[in-house]
Amino acid sequence: MTGNTEPSGRRPRSDKQRNRSHILQIAEQYFTEHGINGSLDAIAKRAGIGPGTLYRHFPTRESLLAALLQARDEELDARREAIRQEPDAARALARWLDAVGEWATAFDGLPEPLREALTENKSPLTLTCQGFITYTDEFLHAAQRDGKARNEVRARDLFLSVIATSWVRNAAMAEESSPSALRDLMRTGWAAPAGVDD
Amino acid sequence: MTGNTEPSGRRPRSDKQRNRSHILQIAEQYFTEHGINGSLDAIAKRAGIGPGTLYRHFPTRESLLAALLQARDEELDARREAIRQEPDAARALARWLDAVGEWATAFDGLPEPLREALTENKSPLTLTCQGFITYTDEFLHAAQRDGKARNEVRARDLFLSVIATSWVRNAAMAEESSPSALRDLMRTGWAAPAGVDD
């Protein structure tokens, strides 16, 4: 591969690429510390660049977020492949949903834009979300085929549940309420009642 | 009752009360139109008062919200009394959770501060939330006594689930996904498996 697809046929300038990855690195740091609602100008300042440069690279907070998350995509893809080996379809679905839940908790406040991405489908995150729903659907179907998941459950709803659970996590952790209580509640919701074949 | 509890033993000034209720009226309107994240100064302007006056009455967005919701408390109290008559404890709990869910959807974006109120317990909304959890606990206990709800479920978690479901509602409504899918998922989660006595 030649390395890039710029609008013109030219290779992108070296400083552009350098800045881009530097921004991503700083943003990752900053969002980890302050949650995704931290000041973008502050990120620019910390990165030692002007706000204009930041916004040229990432016109919106969501696009920056999307770029950050894309870096984690590979990891999650690998995880998905591993889960595919799981023979028990219910356990596979459960593990996949856990993985998504973890992914959605990467930064404080992340669930909010994810939810928005699902409604306004103009967000750079929309595609990622829809991909996840598709994968969820695969695991869900497998579980349903095996009679391990209720038939009326839909992948989209499961995805939303996971996001919602992640959203609530902060609150759940504060009190003695275990963070997994909601996850369990949800799992009981989609799992088929224990049958004779179990 | 003499009508008030001012810091000094005095009755509050008439214009104060007038302004207060006028603000509430306008804010209700404004939040209904724009969601709870609309500009507070805009509310002041629409109410024909200065920002200072608004902030003197309601120092934070949450306190304004709390005052608005308090107006609905009576309605919900009445509803709770009605639900108490319900003989089937599972149905009662379900109806109560529906009621809370509706309450939490009064304004766009309301679930967010509710969740925060549960963590930071410094929000004016904290008390209201805890009240709801207590009521939920009553209904839940009744259902558990009757073997209609799983014993490991906790009221706080149910409340969080309801809030989370309300939070997701916008997204759920956008696509063909029925808004009730999550509610059903949740209900299946807390309901005890259908027993012989059913």
Add this chain to the structure above:
DNA sequence: GTAAGTTACGGAGACCGTCTCCGTTTTGTC
């Protein structure tokens, strides 16, 4: 190596929302 052309950078500043401070006005009391 350097000139020309292109691409990207930087930061001043417009705009908007939050929230405060204090001079002015309204209200209640005697």
Add this chain to the structure above:
DNA sequence: GACAAAACGGAGACGGTCTCCGTAACTTAC
């Protein structure tokens, strides 16, 4: 009507978002 207390209003400080355009950096051609 005069006085004190309470409440009002809005100018403006502050911080965040985002843009515009003069300047600098990079690339290519020669």
